[in-house]
Amino acid sequence: MADQRLSPPGALVQGTLDELGTPLTHTTFVVVDLETTGSRSDGAGITEIGAVKVRGGEVLGEFGTLVDPRMPIPPHITLLTGITQAMVATAPGLDAALPAFLEFAGLHAEGPAEQDEGPVLVAHNAPFDIGFLKAACARHGHTWPAPTVVDTLPIARRLVTRDEVRNHKLGTLAGFFGVPDLPTHRALDDARATVGVLHGLLERLGSHGVDTLEELRSFRTPRTGAQRRKRHLADDVPEAPGVYVFTDAKGDTLYVGKSSNLRRRVRSYFTAAETRGRIRDMIALVEGVIPIVCGTALEAEVRELRLIAERKPPYNRRSRNPGRAAWLKLTREAYPRLSVVRTVRDDDAPYIGPFRSSREAELAREALHQAIPLRQCTHRFSPARPISACVLAQLGRCGAPCDGSESPARYAEHAAAAEAAMTTDATPVVEALSGHITRLSVELRYEEAALHRDRRAAFVAGAARAQRLAALAAVPQLVAAxxxxxxxxxxxxxxxxxxxxxxxxxxxDPHAYVEALVAAAETVFPGPGPSPRATPGEMECVLRWLGSPGIRLIDTAAPWTCPVNGAEKHRELTDWQRDSAYD
Structure with a gap:
């Protein structure tokens, strides 16, 4: 039936096809994927560009080229992508590859593209690829044409449930939709896989009545009845920064969150923009909202963490059990050993962590064992009561202090080296693991090299985290603005x-204000370990704020420093798999 609208009043006219939107079958999609030397567009380079142009389910063309990033390709990136320095040595630079891609995609750099008429860029986890392309345009003097961008990742999260897939990574979705071109961490292969995922998602969108580009861009899951009925709960929430607490009919806490604008954030839970399944389930139980106004955004962030840890709301997934985090400890005994523990004790032992999982702590322990021949047994022994050595001594991975083969003084040197690696100088462990990775890569033993890479990344992450926390925890008082x-x-x-x-x-009066704030501040006493008087999560929030732009240190009661050769120096080694951030 023809669309009829009033224009002018009283006169019926027939709507045009243009008013109905751009049909998805008539839309040109340019599906793009990049391979890079790292995850940050402001420091890493592009090593490969792959793109596929499709319309109406038909492939119109493909584009693929290696790119010389004019910088070294880290070994862990080569392990992930298979792209070596030799492969890009004769490839064009980005100054030549970028214009060629823009021309293929129909993205002309003279000015902004007409979003509804020009091609639509598609990528899986689009902020990553689009961020690199924007940065590349800025560096090489091109105006970013600002096309319409479709990200298949959030669409997949809305349309494909966790009952159907374990995660929403590109490889998982490609397998679920039966895409013949599986991703390989090469740009053109991954772009082809994304095309298959896009087509699978477009088929599902049809059942939601999404047939035009405009509908795709504004697609949201419809509001539930509970969301419509309970929107009034946000009416009395102030427009101020702070923390909000959702409660049920008994007054028990269901969920805790924070926002710079409490009313706006709470209202969003009762709109179609809220698509998380567990949160929609929670809204059906919500009977009240308690706002807690805070003076600053950092205070709100910290209060949120403290309330979650205290009340353990059932619908909060993170920060509910900060005391269950895993740490790696070098024990204080005659022959120290590495132990994965859940509690930091007042025993003057060095700790690194906290780790996101026990598995990550185990990887860090394996990294230290790979570099330093500490004993791995849990037996108690002494020079006066030796015991038989285990197979690790025969393999040369332990000096066997248990049977007297290694003197207490010699073993003490290994323990001191482990403590130094954990607290002050991570370089020996990093270099030892890096040497193993290089040797195994040359021998084409990539799976073993990947395991060493994971060990190195886990150790560096845990040691850097502990050293950052310990440095701040050592300062009795720090005032910043x-x-x-x-x-x-x-x-x-x-x-x-x-x-x-x-x-x-x-x-x-700044002096009077600071003096009054310091006088009214909570009294805090020192304690053991890297995070004695606050959870690591709270301290990470404080550290992020202290590292943000414009911070002024007003007063510090002691030096606030990290080790010169500490693990922080090697933090780039922990950023080796951008796919892990996809879900």
Whole structure:
């Protein structure tokens, strides 16, 4: 039936096909994938560009080229993609490859493209690929044409449930949809796989009545009845920064969150923009919202973590059990050994972590064992009561202090080396693991090399985290401020714990304000381990704020420093698999 609209009043006219939107079958999609030397567009380079142009289910063309990034390709990237330095040595630079891609895609750099008429860029986890393309255009003097971008990752999360797939990575979705071209971490192969996933998602979108590009761009899962009925719960929430607490009919906490604008954030839970299944289930139980206004964004972030840890809301997935984190400890005994523990004790032992899982802590322990021949047994022995050595001694991976083959003094040297690697100088362990990775790669033993890479990454991540935390926890008091609207946010941090916060308004006496804030701040005492008086999560929030732009250190009661050769120096080695961030 023809579409009829009133224009002018009283006159019926027939709508045009253009008013109905651009049919997806008539839309040109350019599916793109990049391989890079790292995950940050401001520091890494592009090594390969792959793209497939499709319309109406038909492939119109393909584009693929290696790119010389004009920088070294890290070994872990070569392991992941198979792209070596020799392969890109004769490839064009980005100054030549980028214009060729833009021309293939129909993205002309003279000015912004007409979003509804030009090609639509498609990528899986689009912010990554589009971020690199934008940065490349900026570096090489091209105007980013700002096309319409479709990201298959969030669409897949809405349309493909966890009952159907274990995650929403490209390889998993390609297998689920039966795509013949599986991803291989090569750009053109991955672009072809994304085409198959796109077509699978478009078929599912048809059942939701999504047939045009405009509908695709605004696609949302419809609101539930509970979301419609309970929107009034946000009416009395103030427009201020802070923490919000959803409660049920008994007043028990269901969920805790934070926002710079409490009313706007709480209202979003009752709209179609909220698509998380577990949150929609929670809304059916919600009977009240408790707003907690905070003076600063950092205070809100910290209060959220403390409330989640205290109340353990059933619908919060993260930060509910900070005390269950895994740590790696070098024990204090006659012959120290590495032990994965759940508690940091006041025993003057070195710890690294916390780790995201026990498996990651085990990998870090394996990294240290690979570099330093510490004993791996749990037996108790002494020079006066020797025991038989295990097979590790025969393999040369332990000096066998248990049977007297290695003297206590010699073993103490290994223990000291392990403690130094954990607390001050990670270089020996990193270099030892890197040497193994290089040798195994040359011998084409890639699976073994990947295991060593994982061990190295886990050790560096855990050691860097502990050293950052320990450095802040060693400072009795640190006062810092950041300019904001309408004044300055000021925070007092004691032994790593946020002890006081406030916003100093324009015209206030800064000395008097800071003096009063310090006097009113929470009293905090020192304690053992890298995070004695605050959870690691809280301290990470504080550290992120201290590292943000515009921070001014007002006062510090002790030096705040990290080891010069500490694990932080090698943090780039932990960023080896961007796919892990997809889900």
């Amino acid at each position: 950041q300019p904001t609207r309408p004044g300055w946010e000021v925070h007092v941090i004691r032994y790593g714990r946020l002890a006081g916060s406030g916003t100093m308004r324009p015209g206030s």
